[in-house]
Amino acid sequence: MKSKLFGTATIAALAFGLPAMAQAPIKIGFVSTFSGPQAAIGEDMRRSVELAKEHLGGKMGGKPFEIIYEDDQFKPDVGKQKSEKLVQQDKVNFVTGYIWSNVLLASLKTVTDEGDTILISSNAGPSQIAGELCNKNFFSTSWNNDQTPMAMGQYLQEKGVKSLYLMAGNYAAGKDMLAGVKRTFKGEIKGEDLTKWPDQLDFSAELAKVGAAKPDGIFIFYPGAHGVQFLQQYVQAGLKGKVPLYQVFSIDAITLPQQKELALGTLGAQEWVNDLPNEQNKKYVADFKKKHGVYPSYYGAQSYDSIMLIASAAEALKGDLSNKDKVRAEMKKANFKSLRGGFTYNTNQFPIQNFYIQEAVKDPEGMMTVKTIATAVKDGKDPYYEKCPMK
Amino acid sequence: MEYLLLQMLNGVQLGLLMFLLAAGLTLTFGIMDLVNLAHGSLYMMGAYIAWMLIGWTDSFVLGALLALPATFLLGIVVEAIVMRRLYARDHLDQVLATFGLILFFNELVRVIWGPAGKSIAVPAFLNRTVEILPGVPYPAYRFAIIVVGALVAILLAWLVARTRIGMLIRAGASNRRMIGALGVNIELLFTLVFGLGAVFAGLAGLMAAPITSVKIGMGDDILILAFVIIVIGGIGSIKGAFVAAMVVGQIDIVGRAFMPDLLKTFLSASAASSAAPAISQVLIYIVMAGVLVWRPTGLFGQRT
Numbered sequence: 001m002k003s004k005l006f007g008t009a010t011i012a013a014l015a016f017g018l019p020a021m022a023q024a025p026i027k028i029g030f031v032s033t034f035s036g037p038q039a040a041i042g043e044d045m046r047r048s049v050e051l052a053k054e055h056l057g058g059k060m061g062g063k064p065f066e067i068i069y070e071d072d073q074f075k076p077d078v079g080k081q082k083s084e085k086l087v088q089q090d091k092v093n094f095v096t097g098y099i100w101s102n103v104l105l106a107s108l109k110t111v112t113d114e115g116d117t118i119l120i121s122s123n124a125g126p127s128q129i130a131g132e133l134c135n136k137n138f139f140s141t142s143w144n145n146d147q148t149p150m151a152m153g154q155y156l157q158e159k160g161v162k163s164l165y166l167m168a169g170n171y172a173a174g175k176d177m178l179a180g181v182k183r184t185f186k187g188e189i190k191g192e193d194l195t196k197w198p199d200q201l202d203f204s205a206e207l208a209k210v211g212a213a214k215p216d217g218i219f220i221f222y223p224g225a226h227g228v229q230f231l232q233q234y235v236q237a238g239l240k241g242k243v244p245l246y247q248v249f250s251i252d253a254i255t256l257p258q259q260k261e262l263a264l265g266t267l268g269a270q271e272w273v274n275d276l277p278n279e280q281n282k283k284y285v286a287d288f289k290k291k292h293g294v295y296p297s298y299y300g301a302q303s304y305d306s307i308m309l310i311a312s313a314a315e316a317l318k319g320d321l322s323n324k325d326k327v328r329a330e331m332k333k334a335n336f337k338s339l340r341g342g343f344t345y346n347t348n349q350f351p352i353q354n355f356y357i358q359e360a361v362k363d364p365e366g367m368m369t370v371k372t373i374a375t376a377v378k379d380g381k382d383p384y385y386e387k388c389p390m391k
Numbered sequence: 392m393e394y395l396l397l398q399m400l401n402g403v404q405l406g407l408l409m410f411l412l413a414a415g416l417t418l419t420f421g422i423m424d425l426v427n428l429a430h431g432s433l434y435m436m437g438a439y440i441a442w443m444l445i446g447w448t449d450s451f452v453l454g455a456l457l458a459l460p461a462t463f464l465l466g467i468v469v470e471a472i473v474m475r476r477l478y479a480r481d482h483l484d485q486v487l488a489t490f491g492l493i494l495f496f497n498e499l500v501r502v503i504w505g506p507a508g509k510s511i512a513v514p515a516f517l518n519r520t521v522e523i524l525p526g527v528p529y530p531a532y533r534f535a536i537i538v539v540g541a542l543v544a545i546l547l548a549w550l551v552a553r554t555r556i557g558m559l560i561r562a563g564a565s566n567r568r569m570i571g572a573l574g575v576n577i578e579l580l581f582t583l584v585f586g587l588g589a590v591f592a593g594l595a596g597l598m599a600a601p602i603t604s605v606k607i608g609m610g611d612d613i614l615i616l617a618f619v620i621i622v623i624g625g626i627g628s629i630k631g632a633f634v635a636a637m638v639v640g641q642i643d644i645v646g647r648a649f650m651p652d653l654l655k656t657f658l659s660a661s662a663a664s665s666a667a668p669a670i671s672q673v674l675i676y677i678v679m680a681g682v683l684v685w686r687p688t689g690l691f692g693q694r695t
Contacts, residue, residue: 035501037508037606071506170668193651194668199612201603204401204533205647212394225508225604232513233602236530238520258510 026065026314026321028307029086031079031097031107032122034071037225040254041099041299042071045122047292048300051284052307060311061319068092072103074198079103080110087115093321095119096306099223099299101126101145101173112137118327120310122303125350127176131384134348139331141305141338142298143271144350144382145176146183148248151355151376152219152269153185156246161216163188165243167206167230168221169197177221177248183383190215201229207237215243223249228258235262251360253297256368263360263368271340271351272298273358273372278341295369301339312336348388352381393527398648399641400523404533406640407540411595412613413620413632414547415588421627422563423478423581426485429469429492430592430617431610437462437593438600438609439500442509451514455597459590466589470582478581497607508606511597536598543594544633551629560584564627565693619675623682625692634690639675646671 030049032042049067058064068090072079079098086092087110095111096119098104104124111119112135120139121129129135130144156164164185168174174194182189190213193206210218218239222230227250234245240262247268256263274285274295284304288296313330314321321327334345343351355377358370412434419425440461445454473492477485512518513532520528551557559580562570571577596610603609620639624631650671654663682690 035506035607037604039507043507191651192664193647194664195647196668196672202405204404204530205398205644208394208397208401209648211397225510225606228510229602229604233530236513236518236520236532238528238530 024063026060026063026310026319027090027092027094028065028067028310029083029090029092029095029097030067030069030303031072031082031086031095031103032069032303033074033099034069036074038074038099038223041224041297044254044297044300045097045099045303047288048284048296048304049307051288051291052304052311055283055287056307056311061314061317063314063319065314070097072098072100074100074103076100076102076106080106083107084110084115087111087117092117094310096310097122097303098124100124100171101176102171104129105172108133108135108138116324118324118331120306120331122306123299124173125176125382126172127179127382127384128172130348130350130382131387132389134385134388134390136328136349136390138349139309139345140350141309142302142351143353144384145173146180146384147377147380147382148269148271148355149177149180149219149221150184150383151357151380152246152248152267153181153183155267155269155357155374155376156217156219157185157187161185161187163190163215163217164246165190165210165213165215165218166192166220167203167210167218168194169200169226170194171197174221181219185219187216198226201226203230203233204237207233207239210243211237211239217244217246219246219248220250221248224254227251227255231255231259231262252299252370253295254299256360256370257294259360260368264362266360267373268358268360268370269355269376270298270358270370271353271355272301273356273370274301275371276339276341276356278337278339280337281339281341284339295367305336305338305340308336308338309334346381346385347390348382348385349390350382350385352379354378355380393524396524396527397529398644400529400537401533401648402641402644403637404537404540404640405643406637407537407544408595408599409613409616409620409639410544410633410636411540411591411598412617413624413636414629415591416617417621417624417627417629417632418560418584419588420621422560422567422584423474424567425474425477426482426489427474427588428486428489428614429496430588431612431614432493432496433462433466433469433589433592434596434599434610434613435500435605435608436465436496437589437596438511438605439504439509440465440593441597441600442511442605443504445511451511458593458597462593463586463590465593466586467582469589470585474585475578475581493611500607506607508604510604511600513601532601539594539598543591547591547629548633556580556583616675619679621689623679623689625686625689627693628689628691631689631691638678642674642678643671646674650674 032045034042070082098121101124111117118137123142125144166178168177245266251263312335313327316330343353346352356372357374357376359373363369416430419427441458444457448454517532519531521531523529620635624635651667
C-alpha cells in the first residue's frame with residue numbers, strides 16, 4: 001500500500017513536475033543606467049533587448065526566458081551591489097549589459113568568480129579584462145576600449161593629419177581611449193586632458209587650451225550626456241571650422257537628437273553602424289525605428305547581440321544550460337547572426353571584427369544619423385589578448 | 392597673453408556662479424546660524440523649474456525670469472515649514488533635517504520629472520562668440536553669465552551696504568539677539584533672507600544648466616564647493632564670499648589649465664598627465680587648509 005502510494009506520487013511528480021521544470025525560464029540579468037543624465041543610453045539598450053526578445057518569440061532553445069533589469073545609477077558601487085543581487089538572490093543564468101568600464105570592473109569578480117556566472121559585456125571593454133583579468137566566464141559583444149580609438153587614429157594617420165589634441169573623462173575607459181588613439185596616430189600630440197569624471201561638464205579651461213595649442217584636430221571621448229555638453233561648448237568657443245573634431249562614442253543615436261546640426265560632418269569610428277548591409281541589421285534597424293521613431297545606437301545593437309549570443313548557446317544545447325563548460329564552449333563559437341555581420345572570438349573572448357569610419361549626416365527625412373564612409377580596420381584584434389592567460 | 396585672459400575670464404565666470412550659490416549659504420549660516428545642507432537642492436530646483444518654464448514659454452529669458460519668483464516662493468515655503476523649527480536647535484539637528492531635505496527634493500524631482508536628466512539649450516541669440524578683444528573670441532553665453540553674475544553681485548553689495556534691510560542683515564550677522572530686542576521683526580527678516588538665498592541659488596542653477604545639464608543631485612557636488620567658499624571667505628560675510636568665490640574660480644581654472652604643463656617641468660610627461668587631474672582637484676582644499684591655518688575664521692570672518 002505504502003509503496004503503491006509512493007509510486008503514484010512519483011508518477012504524479014513526473015507527470016506534473018518535469019514539464020514544469022522544463023518550463024523554468026532562463027534568467028538573464030541586465031545591468032545598465034536607467035536614471036540620471038545617462039538614462040537615455042540604458043533606455044536604448046532596454047529597447048533593443050526587448051526587440052531581441054520579440055524576434056526570438058520569447059524563447060531560446062525551446063525555453064521561455066526573462067530579463068531582470070537593474071539600474072547601476074552610473075555608479076560603480078551601486079553596479080556591484082545590483083550584480084550581486086542578480087547572481088545571489090535572483091540566481092540568474094547570465095548577467096549582461098554594462099555601459100561603463102568602471103562599473104564593469106567593480107562588478108566583474110562578483111559575477112564571474114564568486115557567482116560562477118557568465119557575464120557578457122554589451123559595451124564596456126576595459127583593457128584589464130582584455131588582458132590579465134580575462135576570465136572564462138567573461139564574453140564581450142562589443143570591443144576592447146582601445147580598439148575604436150585605434151581605428152580613428154589609424155584613419156587620421158592615413159589621412160595625413162599632423163597633430164591632435166586629446167580629451168577624455170578621467171576613468172578606466174577614458175585612459176584606454178587615449179592610449180588607443182596614440183597606438184596608431186603617430187603625429188604630434190599637442191596636448192592631452194583627462195577631465196574629472198563624471199562630475200565635470202564644463203570644459204571652458206580645456207577648450208581655451210585647445211584654441212591656444214592650434215592642433216590640426218581634436219580627438220575626444222565623451223559618451224552620452226557629456227558628448228552633448230562638449231559639442232555645444234566646442235561650438236560656442238568658436239572652434240568649429242577652426243579645429244576639426246574627431247570622436248569616439250560622443251556623437252551617436254543617443255546624443256544626436258540633442259546635438260542636431262552642430263554635429264553635421266563630424267567623423268567618428270565604430271564597429272557597428274546602422275547602415276551596415278546585412279539582413280539581420282536591416283530588420284533590427286527597421287523594426288526599432290518603426291517602434292520608437294528614432295535610430296538605435298551601437299549600445300542597443302551590442303545589447304541585442306548579447307541576447308542573440310546567449311540564444312545561440314541555448315539553441316545548440318536545446319535549452320539545457322546546466323553544464324557551464326558546454327555553455328561557454330558554445331558561446332565561444334559566436335555562432336549567431338551578429339548585427340555587425342558576424343565576428344569570431346579571440347582567445348580572451350573579445351570579438352575579432354571590423355571597424356568603420358562614420359560621418360554625422362541628415363537622413364532623407366531630415367533626421368540626424370550617422371553613415372558609414374570607410375572601413376578603417378579589417379578583422380581587428382585588441383592589443384591585450386596576448387597578456388591573457390587563456391589560450 | 393590672450394590665452395591668459397581667456398582663462399581668467401573662465402575663472403571669473405565660474406567664480407560668479409559659485410558666488411551666487413555661496414551668498415545665500417553664507418547669509419543663512421551667518422545671520423540665522425543655520426547650517427543648510429539643502430541649499431544645493433534649491434540650486435537643483437531652480438534648474439528644474441527653469442527647464443519646465445522654458446518648455447512652457449518657449450523662451451529662455453522668459454522662463455528664467457519666471458523661475459526666479461518661483462524659487463523665491465519655494466524658499467519661503469521651505470523656510471516656513473522646515474527651517475523655522477530648526478533655528479533654536481543645535482547644528483547637528485539642522486544637519487540631519489536639511490540632509491533629509493536633500494533626499495526629499497531628489498525624490499520629489501524623480502517623481503515629478505522622472506529619473507532621466509534634462510538639458511536646457513543655450514538661447515539662440517547667445518549661441519555664438521563675442522570678441523572681447525579684437526581676435527579673441529569668447530562664448531557669448533559665458534559672457535552673459537559674467538554680466539548677470541556681476542550685476543547681481545553689485546545689487547547685493549548695494550542691498551547689504553546701503554539699504555535698511557541690508558543694515559538689519561549686517562546687524563543680524565553680528566548680533567541677532569540684540570536686533571530682536573530692538574524690536575525688529577526677526578522672523579520676517581529670516582524668511583526674506585532665506586527666500587533671497589533661494590533665488591540666488593536658483594539663479595545659479597538655471598544659469599549653469601545649459602553648461603552642465605539638469606539632473607538629480609546636481610546641487611550635491613557643488614554644495615561642497617560652496618561650503619569651502621564660505622569657510623575661506625569667513626562665515627556671514629558677503630564680501631568674503633565674493634572674494635573667496637573669485638579665488639576658488641581662478642584656482643580651479645589654473646589647476647585645469649596650467650597644472651599639467653607645470654608638472655611636466657619636473658615629472659615625466661605620462662606621470663604629469665596622470666597626476667595633474669588629481670592635484671588640480673585637491674588644490675582648492677589645500678588652499679582652504681592654508682587659509683584656515685593663517686586665519687582660522689576665514690579671510691573676512693569676525694574675530695572671536
